[in-house]
Amino acid sequence: MSFRIHILAAALVLTAGSAAAQQRIATLDDTALAAQACNVCHGSQSYLSPTMPPIRGVDAATLYTALIELKTDKRPSTIMGRISRGYSDEQLKALADYLSKN
């Protein structure tokens, strides 16, 4: 439930800032590259998905908890359980941190 509220808040922030397209990915490291995979479904700074929850700018702890719960099937999902099992907990933590700030 609190996750829902967080993502709604994030959606509002993103909507407000979505007029200008994302122009630059400032960092070029393992996590920044891996995180770009999420854009396809979840959108980016410049695009909000009609069906998938936004994840950019969401609190890092909230995102990390969600990813771990998805990975362990504690939280039901269609494909995110399958996807999150492709990453170590440390990698998911780094992704959550990156997505919260970028």
Next chain:
Amino acid sequence: MTSNISRRNVLAGLGATAGLLATPHIARAQASAGRVVVIGGGFGGATAARYVKLFSPETDVVLVERDATYVTCPFSNYVLGGFRDLSSITHRRDPLRQRYGVRLVRGEATAVDTNARSVKLKDGASLPYDRLVVAPGIELNYAGVPGWSEQAANTVMPHAWKAGPQTALLRRQLEAMADGGTVIIAPPANPFRCPPGPYERVSMIAWYLKNHKPKSKILVLDAKDAFSKQGLFMAGWESQYPGMVTWIAGKDGGKVESVDPRGMTVTAGFGKEKGAVINVIPPQTAGRIALDAGLAEQNGWCAVDPASFASRKAQNVYVLGDASIAGAMPKSGTAANSQAKVVAANIAASLRGAAAPAAVYHNTCYSLVTPEYGISVTDTYRPGPQGVAVVPNSGGVSPAQANAAQRKAEANYTMGWYAGIIADTFG
């Protein structure tokens, strides 16, 4: 030196390309930032162009593409199903120029000089590069099915494996056929573009027939003995379209040996069948320019370094998407989009003399069994000694047992995936 792609040459060779005139400041990119030429503006090429600009805005990026617009193969099966139209899956590339400064050059690449690092276009213009991305998609092998031809494809036996007029032709044939006819679909052996595509097509044609011509049948004559998401598709056909679909494996005589476009018949191992509509999906190779540039192996596909998608055949050249040999990754739009991000990161890093980040790849392929019944396969990949490999104990297909709400959720996400990948690819 390379900054001499010379606006002059391009302007002389290509005529007054609108994008070039609109963005003169981009044409004056610093030589130190490098020039990247991308051949092909599909999911792979367009994503590569956009992400090179995102990782390295100062790099001059030129995207060479033959066609004015892009009609996506993903969702073209829904045109056949009758609930999307072609215009809704036709996209322009202008945002790549307007928002990111990619230079769009309309033309056909006909040769690559990998020593001189230059791409030749059909009209005679040449485009020098520091790094080249080759993303030409596929070439259809019209000679791969005896009796079939490009002319047959354009008149009576469409492939519809490149979306656009071929999709419209197959749709018209479905609309014109009488109730009670047989639709024959003949998928090729591996590897080919979009492994689940023929079977989603079966589903979408079944959806149309069930609602409009319910006495009709679908016969799938397959060169293969197994196919992507097979259990999920076959269970879906059984529950949603009982008795309508017959799939014959290659080992059971399903492999098509020849077709007769005049008589509208297909001869397979088990005998001859007449079809009211016949959809031949032929064998394929990497797109023509990849073959002509000497980037392909004997088998017609391009070997690459699994850590970067750098060509095994030429320096400073990357081949991605359907044209590449991508190990465990399928030839899909999402796979091409993912490979393009790794390629863009490698190019951006190499142009600034830095080490590239570690490659990780992703693929998700959604398929619809009905408009409200979606299934998926998704995987995460990393480079391995045998090529790109699935990360162990991850990924896989939708569960065999799922309720209607779960299938509906995946159908809903199918729509979200499409909107998202279009935005991520074309800006």
